[in-house]
Amino acid sequence: MPDINLCLEALSALSGCSVELTSGASQLTPQDFVNIVALKQFYKQEGFKELEYPSLGTLSLQDDGDLYGPPPALTEGPPPSIKATMKINIQDFFDPMFDYDFTNIQDGNTQFLRGNEKYVRPCGWNRVALRVNQRYDDGNGWLGTGKDAWPVSYHGHNMDGSLGIILTHGGDPSEEPRFLETAANSLITTEKKGRGVYSTPDVKMAEKYCKTFKSNVDGKMYKVVLQNRINPKERKKCQREDVWLVYIPEGRNDVQTRAIVQESIRPYGLLLKKV
Template sequence: MPDTGLCLEALSALSGCNVGSTTGSSPLTPQDFVNIVALREFYKQQGLEQLEYPGVGSLSLEEQDRDMYSSPPALTEDPGLQESQRASVKINLEEFFHPQFNYDFTSVRDGDTVFLRGNEPYVRPCGWSRVALRVSRKYDGNDRWLGTGKDAWPVSYHAHNMDGSLGIILTHDGIPENEPGFLDAAAASLTTGDTKGRGAYSTPDIKMAEKYCKVFKSKVDGKTYKVVLQNRINPEKRKKCQREDVWLVYVPEGSNPVQTTAIVQESIRPYGLLLKQL
């Protein structure tokens, strides 16, 4: 497993919080982090300036862009003025990470080998190091969603800045039933450049995720890293977009913050923190 401090920095960079460790109970789970990352991008897309999240408080949606290439410090460090204004949270490392399922893809080259998850292609994150998150037996039902069989959920990658600014619209197969006139609006977006796909974006292609990922310089070792979340996505909640390498979890117009969070939580489940040294 990569250095614990480095993992905390990566979570800090993704979430915009100061993330530290504790031996006690933690209010945040791996699911909360994918919620925060997805909701940050969605609400920023909607023109909002802050995200309120239980157990964290108020998160600025502008702060991440101003500080694109540095991570907030771990809580053991002395923060500067701007960093001291960030929300601070702590996680229990033993409850949060699952080292048994860590995997080093840094020297792996799959070539033409095809892997499947839920009978859909799984593009493994070759070139990255995966820190496994403890999510087994954390959801209702069973762990089939996390497996390799036909009942497993497909793999997606969530990257910072991967949102509606991509100018991606839904295809005919992904038209939300509760938004009349969606086709006309989508067609208009082809010429105007507007985005009509409201929600959380992710991709099955790690190379595309890398283009939009968060980059931070570690205070642990002075090196620069890219960070991405590796997830499973509910195939019944996912909408395929015009581009085959982009998926959308649609959030209907009029959804309140609680409903929006519930939609993301029912649709995207994280299971790996991916790091790649530059």
């Protein structure tokens, strides 16, 4: 496992919170963490400035900038908002038994499957495993390699409707032919962004939109991405093959929106890559 302080910095960079250690129980679970990352991006693209999350309170949706770089220059106007603090316990948040360093691995033409779908392994990245084993009521089948496993997806910090997979005129993914036609037409009109949470099965694409931070541990720059499993029943394949959407219908309140994300995306790895 990489230096624990580096891992905390990576979690802080992704979430926009100040992630600290505690000897007690973790304040939030890995599932809460991916909820926060996904919901912050979703509400930001919806035009909101803040997100309310249970046990954390109000989270700013403003750009965090370089979390560990020099402080911004003083300007007139209100002071920047104070970052929420998230406390985690190493023992119940991370699972070192399943860490895997892909930094110097190249798969070439070797193919891997998860849930009978192609799995592009995160070659070039160092994976820090999150403790999700036996944490869900439906067991661990979603995390396996068999036909019941969920496909792998990667979440980059800035993945949203600007990727070009755009819903316009009320397109509904449940009506797939109409949805695909609407998405195709919207590639030309680009009238508004799609409504939902975006991820990708291609780690190289996630890297283009990932968060970068400078570490106080070694002074190096790092990229960070979340490795997740995505519920195939909730995921919608978009016009672009390398982009997946968890669709959030209009009219859903905060609790319902959080439930959709929680039922659709489960994290299991924190990926780090030195720039």
